[in-house]
Amino acid sequence: MSDGTLEGWTDSEQAVARNAFDRAYSRSIDHLVLAIRNRSEQLSNAESVWALHDFLSIERHTIEGRFDFRVEGILFVFASLVKDQLLSLDELDGLDAEKLSKIAAMSRF
């Protein structure tokens, strides 16, 4: 999860973005925790344990790659989070209309 500022965005837009980003990140971790708990109930042998390990390796790589808070690509990040229902468009209220419409359009792909 990256920190930093979004160059060219107003302070209030940055606050909205940061807040939405952190919320989606938390949700993504919450989903992962539930999946781990479910899978750990089902563990029965070495293969199932190594499969859980592989699952976690992939999820960690995906989440760490996805939550990249930099101005390049941030609209795409938000669109993909909306598409995957980790964020609703409402939670991005406060961004300017052009950014919002780009995010909304991309989230439908």
Added chain:
Amino acid sequence: MSDGTLEGWTDSEQAVARNAFDRAYSRSIDHLVLAIRNRSEQLSNAESVWALHDFLSIERHTIEGRFDFRVEGILFVFASLVKDQLLSLDELDGLDAEKLSKIAAMSRF
């Protein structure tokens, strides 16, 4: 977990060894499953999830390295399993006296 035969060991010693080895492997996996279930109950944030992933990476590496069923080093493998209470000396009954006494001696280090 490796397969294979122990060159120079009698068939009956090999059967004892294989049986003991498999039993210790199962116990080791059972302990790991319990640890994962405990840890997954405690998960609360991303750091705790990544810590579980790191823990699994280390355990997998350790277990895969440890359970090496080849004649070179097999007495040491058994000694370390006895030392860590994944195996009792009784479960190695059937090996010749010299092997048993080497395992017993090394397991006390």
